[in-house]
Amino acid sequence: MTYYHARAVEGDFEAVLERTRAALQQHGFGVLTEIDVQATLKAKIGQDFRPYRILGACNPVMAHEALQMESHVGAMLPCNVVVQQLDSGVEVFSIDPAASMRAIDNAALLEHAGTVGARLRAAVDAI
Numbered sequence: 559m560t561y562y563h564a565r566a567v568e569g570d571f572e573a574v575l576e577r578t579r580a581a582l583q584q585h586g587f588g589v590l591t592e593i594d595v596q597a598t599l600k601a602k603i604g605q606d607f608r609p610y611r612i613l614g615a616c617n618p619v620m621a622h623e624a625l626q627m628e629s630h631v632g633a634m635l636p637c638n639v640v641v642q643q644l645d646s647g648v649e650v651f652s653i654d655p656a657a658s659m660r661a662i663d664n665a666a667l668l669e670h671a672g673t674v675g676a677r678l679r680a681a682v683d684a685i
Contacts, residue, residue: 561658563679564651571609574648575641577685578613582639585681587615590636609643615652615681620674627667634658637678650685652678 567574579589591614599607614636624631639652655678659671 561654562651563654563675563682564649565682565685566646567648567650567685569648571641571643571648574650574685575611578639578641578650578682581681581684582613582615584684585677586617586619587637587677587681588618590614590616609641611641613639613641615639615678617674617677620670620677624667624670624674627670628662628664631659631662631667637674639678639682650682652682654678 567577569577582589591612593612593614595610595612596607599605615638616636621635624635634655637653637655639650641648641650655671655674656668659668662668
């Protein structure tokens, strides 16, 4: 089983990035953080890198429910969604929260993570 859900998306990088933000919002997620890996690597270590953004997506209701089930689950939040430029085009992928939640011995939390993952997959598929 893979730990992410990915798909190729038509369009230029910036357009796909905007469509990704919109799809996340339509599926109940806000973007709490955004890391521009390309700019960060250039600024910190002088290395060129392809356009690569990590969006920290969060559904506040679902995050609250997870935190009530397991107080330390915040170490695994928010859910990352990545937009990256490849030679073949633009790819968007999201974490499968259930993959990481398997590390926690909590069946209810794992089931909840499956629901979150289904929403993330739906958002990525809607781009």
